[in-house]
Structure formats: structure tokens, C-alpha cells
Amino acid sequence: MSAFLAIVRRDLALAFRAGGGALQSMTFFALAALIFALAIGPEPALLQGFAAPVLWAVALFAAVVSLDRLFQADFEDGSLDTMIETAEFLELQVLAKALAHWLTAGLPVIAATPAIALLFNLPPEGYAPLLASLLVGTPALSLFGAIGAAVGLGLRRASIPMAILSAPLYAPTLIFGVNAAQAGASGSPEYAPSLLLLGAISLFSALLGPIAGAAAIRLNMS
Amino acid sequence: MSAFLAIVRRDLALAFRAGGGALQSMTFFALAALIFALAIGPEPALLQGFAAPVLWAVALFAAVVSLDRLFQADFEDGSLDTMIETAEFLELQVLAKALAHWLTAGLPVIAATPAIALLFNLPPEGYAPLLASLLVGTPALSLFGAIGAAVGLGLRRASIPMAILSAPLYAPTLIFGVNAAQAGASGSPEYAPSLLLLGAISLFSALLGPIAGAAAIRLNMS
Amino acid sequence: MSGATFKLQSGETLLLKGSNGAGKTTLLRALAGLLPISGGRVLLAPAVKASPSELRAAAIYVGHTDGVKSAMTAAEHLLFWSRLYPGGAARIDAAVAAFGLDDLLKIRTGALSAGQRRRVALARLVISGKPIWLLDEPGASMDAESNANLIALVLAHNARGGAAVIATHDRIAITARTLVVERAPQAA
Amino acid sequence: MSGATFKLQSGETLLLKGSNGAGKTTLLRALAGLLPISGGRVLLAPAVKASPSELRAAAIYVGHTDGVKSAMTAAEHLLFWSRLYPGGAARIDAAVAAFGLDDLLKIRTGALSAGQRRRVALARLVISGKPIWLLDEPGASMDAESNANLIALVLAHNARGGAAVIATHDRIAITARTLVVERAPQAA
Amino acid sequence: MHEFLKMGGYAAYVWPAYAVSVLAIGGLGFAIWRRGRALQRKLKELDDHGGAK
Amino acid sequence: MNPFELANPDRFERFARPIALPVSVLAAALIGVGLYFALFNSPPDYQQGETVRIMYVHVPAAWMALMCYTALAVSSAVGFIWKHPLADVAARSTAPIGAVFTAVALVTGSLWGKPMWGAWWAWDARLTSVLILFFLYLGYMTVWAAIEDKARAARLAAIVAIVGFVNVPIIKFSVDWWNSLHQPASVLRADGATIDSAMLTPLLLMGAGYMTLFAALLIASMRNEIAARRLSRLDAAAERPISTVRVE
């Protein structure tokens, strides 16, 4: 358990040192949203509808981008050896790394959301659902992503990025996330169920991610 | 000169080894477009208007994301020493690395554009302008990015991501790029001038990028 | 590789010699349970076949790539490791003392000299509290003093009943049985 | 650091000794023109003050971090360097011969052993064709044979009128003036 | 017959669909068959030259 | 007979060689008859007109895309859990076949979409997830291609296949979950088929044809894979150790 916390804490520290961490992905996120606001153009009517999709897309994006190297650095400098050597449950350590990733890539995005949503002049009743959907859904992104990252360790010459492996897992998360946010904003009855479904996905990811990820790492390290 | 080519060639090789290179960022790009399309939803009418903004935004992401580490790896493993030691003009070497980056991050995006545009059902008359704007504009992204990356070398503790440094430079590129693409598609007279402006920006970047980048590296290495 | 039949008693040290590329690192990583052993088996204690996971539990490997992050200070590394290895917290001070890290604790390891950085990496041995130490070129780029220091540490470890396997090129002042690793003739 | 007043004639080798963290690497990097020299000056040839860029032109530095990319083969490295150093192409074969790299050329350096990788890094010396070699722990994790080999190479370099400064901890078989770098007492 | 080829004006969609299906699947079959032949030939050579079994 | 007995490649060879040809012939026959019905002996649809004939190549291909991936996931799981060599061989051999069927479903689908929806492509849940399925096949094959050590490749690829399986139910039910442009299931559904038998006959014939064709192709490429492995085992160089250890 203390190992779990130690890993989380270390990855957080590293993320903040290595040019940015939380702030990194927050600004990235803001930048991205801004780009879209700019791209879509000034019509507020148009913008409103896009707050949820764009914010969700960007959140997923921020995750995908940073996940590729989730284990790579540790693998190269040998500290993954130490982690394997000391792990009674490698799954826990994968979970820890995924959690750290969510804290540095997922949470900041959520923190920035209200500001960005304002910029998209999202109607007031839209905020709670959007935040809820992100809060419930984004952990799944980090957890599913860990699988791709772990598998990717092995293939030096892979010509297809491992994001592809996680894509089928990202897609439903994204779709249900946007659904939930929009249903909530429009006060449709679908809101609760789609939010529940989203939660189910996250739970599933919390199970699948560590198991599959750990299995892949074990394979790649041997 | 042969050094210039050597650096370009080496960086291309490395990019391809490290999981994919061109294909890497191409699929990454396709994935990104897919993410947005999924988020925005199926209505083809809606999508059409978004081809240009989304493609430009994604091109920018692809650049930003990979630029952070443009010099980092060489710095850490000491090969930046060799490059400085042998450079009569460090500017040239920065230019070489920026070029290599554009070839692996910018060009593939452009190559993939027609396919993605098809999926966004971009109207036929939209293709030429979109491609033109990307072709003229994206080099500026790699070149401006090089400045941020070079400055970033120094500040280990920096908690502000390099993206921010380059953001003010990216923004106009992006805005004019999207403008040009959309103006061209709608056949408005703005097309030619905004494309010219874009070209001017790229030229400026080709001047500023190497000079500022090289200066920053010299500072950081001493 | 083949023919690796040898016995490592508790309280003894084995030296691995052999030219570059002979296979020392490979052997050590296998012993550490970080590589699969194709054929041949490793016996822990009275003839118990050890699975890689058991090996990982008993042995600690410090290799060429030292698992030290340039962005973190020595102190942060020690703290981190002490959390990974059960009971490590109690051994931090011992580790600092053993490798004279007192005045390096607050410096980013990236700013440390090669030898200083190496010492930080080796501090993991003490923190781990594992019985079997597997060292790959421990002395590389450490000065004579730190090297003597390390050897004393290994001997003390033996005295405490711990075992060690050390791969090295420079002759070091430990009287121990030596394993010679040779590169098998390849059909080029 | 201070007090570094010494003379390096063409055709001679200087040894840098000193405990870990004494400042050898720092000194070498300064000589290589990779660090600014605060006070004190470096004279190239008859009392010409050398600017960092002149130093960079005259000297090559091979340090702890060897500038070798795991993803590229040895051959690719040699080719790359031969493009960076003017006229390097002509010296590739010499470099391969000097460090016996023939049968390593096609392997990813990431798969090489520590010593083999080190040899690849050192091959840069020969390719550069520079008169002044600045070596930081060249022998680290190389076996006796490769080390002897390297020393022979340095002597040959001297014979050709080249100069070398070598920072090392292990006593090596070169009769040369030795420079001892010491860490100034710190106000801890 | 001509009517049939016109596919009620949808020829441009129907026939390509059939063509793609035939070519892709047929091509795959052919590729597999070719690989099989090559492999069998190699194996045979090895066996003839008393290659280890 | 117990399928595990096939674990032994030679036994598989003995089982496969005799049936290989008949299966291929059967596949050819079924598809031939199916095509005849599809093109000459079935009515145009009252609203889709002649384009409905695309259905006879599109739908079976789409079915196979899903079927193949299911087979891939199952054999991967068997190979992963029971370390069953033949299962790995089967999985690896299934992937390219499935990829081709998926590609056909995609292309014929969008060829059908242009006249029906007026667009080659729509970012509808089913279409997108089929596209992802295609990527998955590619990813799976990349893993095999990118790793020299085949034993490791097999297990890594297996993880990919098993994880990716979640995509299949999504595809199957996407039309019901998200209001999609795409046809809801009209054949493979709990309450029985809902399309006219004149169209059902050729559809089912083609379906059966594709299925047997898959069997034939699978057998063929599994035999190839086994032969290839025998070849690589035959070159002795791989056996020699890199280094030896001697005590002094």
C-alpha cells in the first residue's frame, strides 16, 4: 500500500518537474479549446452545442497524448526493474501509475472545464452534467490507456501507435460521456442511465486496465 | 551541408524506430479526427463545416505534442554536445531538426488530410484550399515550436509548459490557416491574401526559429 | 547461454569475469528473475527450484542502467525506495551513512557527478535489505575511496550471511570464487 | 573551480585524477568549450586566448553520457558522425578497426553490452580527427583487453602529435603528468 | 442483359461492390496458396538435403 | 474427438490435409449458387431498388468481420490460458482473413451508403466501431510482426485480441443503443428474421459460403504457419547458446 502511494507521489513529482505536469495538460487543454472556439467562429448559438463534445474530445486527447510514454521512461532507465522486483502485485503498481496519470492529465482538465465552458457560453444548467460526466468518465481513459502503453513497451519497431489498441475502449467512453453531458443539459431522462453506464465503464476499466497492463509488462520485461 | 542532411536523416530514422514515425503521427492524426467526429456526432451537415478547423487543430496538436522533446533526448544522452561541438552554424542544425520534425509530424498529417476530409464529407471545392493552407502553414508550427523546445531545455523545474511560450506564435498561424481554408472553400476573395499572409508567417518563422532556438541552446548548454 | 552450473552459499561472494559482451549482465538479470531461464534451473536454498518471482523476492539487481531519475534529488530517491522495499524506511539512515550521501541529499541527481550518482543508485542495496545482491559493474566511475567503501560493505553483508554476485572488470580486493563467462564461438 | 593552471603540449597526455565530484568532468567540459570559463583563460598554441568556439573546433569530448542512441545500430552512428566531422567519412574504416566493431555494426546499440556500447561511443574519437581528445572515464565497464587497446590508441595519437586529457579513477599504463582535481572545502 | 448491367442506374455502386469483394477475398486466397507452395518447396529441399528432422 | 488432441501439429496436419480440398470446393459451390441468386434470381427492394444487391456481399462480409474477431479472441484466450500452441497458430492465421472481410464490409458498406444516405461515410457508432475493428486487426498483426521472439509475440498479441473483444458487442448492438443511420439487425435477431424470403435465400447462401470459405482459408494458412515454424526450427543456428559459464 505504501508502495502504491510512493509510486503515485513520485510520478506526480516527476510530472511537475518535467516541464509542467498538471499545468502542462491544463494549458494544453485550454489551448485546444481555444483553438476550437476560434475555429468554430463567433456564433454563440453554434458554440453552445459544442461545449460538451469539444471538451470531451480534448480531454481524451490530452490523455492519449501523454499515455504513450507512461512506462517508457521507467523501462529505459531501469527503474521499472525495481518496481517489478518489489511488486507483490504488479497490478497495484500499474493502477498507481494510471492514477498518477489521471491526476496529472485528467483532473486538471476537469478543473479547467468551467472556465472553458464559460468561453463556449454553455448554459448554466449544462455545467453540472458536463463536470459529472468528465469526473466519472475520464479515469477510464487513463486506465484503458495503460494497457496500450504496457503492450507498446515491447514493440520497438511498431509501425502503429498503441493508442490504436486502446481506441475501441476509448470510443464508448467518449460517446457515453458526451451523451450524458448533453442529456443532462437538455434535462432528458437519459441522463441518469448514461451516467451510470459511464460509471460502469470506469469500474470495468479499473479491473481490466491493471490486470491486462501488468500481464503485458511481465511479458515485455522477460 | 552534409551535416544538415545527416541530422535530418538521423532524426527521421529515430522517429521511425521509436514506434512509427510518419505512420505514427498519421494514425495519431486519423485517431484524433475520429475522436472529434465521434464527439460531434453523425449529422453530416454539421461535420462539413468542421473539416478545416478540426484538421488544422489536430495538425497543431500533433506538432505541439511532439515538439516538447525536440532537443530533450539529444540533451540528456549527450549527443547535443557533439552537435554543438561540430556546428559552425548551430542555426543550421536547429533548422535541420525543425525540418525533420515537420517531415515526421507535419507532412504525414497533410498526406492523411484528403482521406480524413472525405470522412468529414468536405465538399470537393474545399480540398485544394485546405491542403494549400496546411502545406504553407504547418512548417511555421515546427519552426516556432523549436524556440519553445530550446528554451525549455534549461528550465528543469519549469512548471510552465513550453506550449505556452510558443502559443502566441501558434495562434496567428492557426487562425490564418483556418481562414484561408474556409475562404477558399467558400470561394471568397479573402482566399489569396490570407494564404499570402500565411506564407509570410512561415518565412518569418524560418528566420526567427533557428536564430532564437540556437541562441537559447547556447545559453542552456553553458 | 549454457553451462551455468554453480552454487552460491549464503555469506559468500561470487565474482563474474568475462570480456565485454560475454553475457555477465544477461546472467545477472536471469538470476534476478528479470529474464526467463530457458532450460537450466536456479535453486534457492536446499534444492528448491526458484521461480522468477521467488528470485525477485530474494535478490536485488543494480545494473548499468541505474534507475536514477535526473529530475529527483537523492533524498527523494531514498524515500521512494524505502516505500517500495518493505521495512526500508528503517534503513534510510544506514544507507546515507554507508555511501556518505549526507551533503548530496538535496541536489538533483542530474547535477551530480557520475560517481556520486552511482553511489545514490547503490544506496538501494542497503535500503532493500535483501539477502542476495547482484551487482553489475558497481565500481564504474567511482573513485578508489568509494570503491574500498563498497567492498567493505559487501564483506559486512557477507558477514551478516548475505550473498553477492559481482560482475566487474577491474580486479577488486575480495577473495572469492570467480565465474568466468565466455562468449561461445558464433557461426558468423 | 580555481587554480587550474597547466600546460598541454601537442603530443602529450595529461591524466586527471580526483575524487568523485571533485570537478574533473566540469574541467573537461570547460576545456571542450561546452562550459563558459569564469575567470582564467585557456591558451591555444603560443599564448592565443581561445574562445569556446575555437576550443570546440580543436577538441572532442567523450563523456559519461556517451551520445549513443539505443535505437540506432553502430554502423548508423559511425555514418552519422562521419557526416558531422569534416572528412570523417575517410576515417570510418580506421574507427571500426581501432575498436573492433566489425561484428557489432549491424546490432541496435540498445542490445549491446555496456562495454561494447562504450567502444561505439569512443569510435567517435577516430572519426573526428581532432587534435585534442578529452576523455571522461573512457575505460568505464570496458574489459582489460579493450582498455589496453584504447591506451595504445591514445599513445599512437600522441605519436601523431595529438594531445589528450583523460579523467579516470583506475590507474592506467600511461606515463604522463597527472593533474589532481580536488573539491574545494565547502562551507557546508 | 443491358438492363441487368445498368442495375437500375446504380451500376456505379453495385458492380464495384461485387468487384471489390471478389478481388479482395480472391486475392487473399491466392496469397495464402502461394505462400503455402513456397514453404512446401523449402521444406522439401531441407528434407532432401537430409536437413534435421 | 477432443480438440486438444490437435495440439500436436502433426496430428493437426493429418486431420487437415484430407478435408482441405473438399471444404474449398464446398465454399466455391455455395458462393457460386449464392451469387446466381443474388444477381439473377432475387427481386429489387421496393425502396432501395437494385442497390439492395449490395447487401448480398456486404452483410455476409460484415458478419464474418465480427465472427472472425470472435474466433480470434477465443483462440487467443485458449492459447494464453492453456499455453496451447495450435491456438496461437489459429489466432495468428485468423487475423489477416478477418481484416480482409472487415475491409470488404467497409468498402461495400460505403458503396451502399452513397446512394442510400447520400454520403460515403457517416460518423455513426456502428460504422466507426467497424473502422476501429479494422484498426484492431492491423494492431494485432503489427504486434506479431514487431516482436522477434514468437512465444512472447503470441502472448502479447493475445492480450491485444482479448482486450479488443469489447468492440464486438458494441458493433453488434450499436444500432440499438445509438440512434444510427444504419439498418437494425433484420436477420440475426431474437424474434426471427424480418426480411422477405426471396432476399433471405441468397443472403443465407452467401453467408454460408463466406463461412465455409473462411474455414478453408483458415486451414490453409494454419498449415502454412506450422510449416513456417518447422522451417525456422530446422535451421540449427538458433539453438547454439550465446555464452558459456565456467567456475574457477
Ligand code: HEM
Ligand atoms: C461503411 C459503411 C457500413 C458499415 C461499416 C456496415 C457495417 C455492418 C455490420 C458490422 C453489419 C453486421 C451487423 C450484425 O451482424 O448485426 C451490417 C449489417 C447490415 N448492413 Fe451495414 N454497414 C455499412 C453500410 C450499410 C449501408 C449503407 C446499408 C444499407 C443502406 C447497410 C445495410 C446493412 C444491412 C441490411 C445489414 C444486415 C442487418 C442484419 O440483418 O443483421 N449497411 N453492416
Ligand SMILES: Nc1ncnc2c1ncn2[C@@H]1O[C@H](COP(=O)(O)OP(=O)(O)OP(=O)(O)O)[C@@H](O)[C@H]1O
Ligand atoms: N537482440 C540482440 N541481438 C544481438 N545480440 C544481442 C542481443 N541481445 C544481446 N545480445 C548480445 O548478447 C551479449 C549480452 O551481453 P551482456 O550485456 O550480458 O555482456 P556483459 O558480459 O554484461 O558485457 P559488459 O561487460 O560489456 O557489460 C552481447 O554480446 C550482446 O551483443
Ligand SMILES: Nc1ncnc2c1ncn2[C@@H]1O[C@H](COP(=O)(O)OP(=O)(O)OP(=O)(O)O)[C@@H](O)[C@H]1O
Ligand atoms: N547545479 C548544481 N548544484 C549543486 N552542485 C552541483 C551542481 N552542478 C554541479 N555540482 C557539483 O559540482 C561537482 C561537479 O562534479 P564533476 O562531475 O565535475 O565531478 P567529477 O570529478 O567528474 O566526478 P566523477 O569522477 O564522479 O565523474 C559535483 O560535486 C556536483 O555535485
Ligand SMILES: [Mg+2]
Ligand atoms: Mg554488462
Ligand SMILES: [Mg+2]
Ligand atoms: Mg565525471
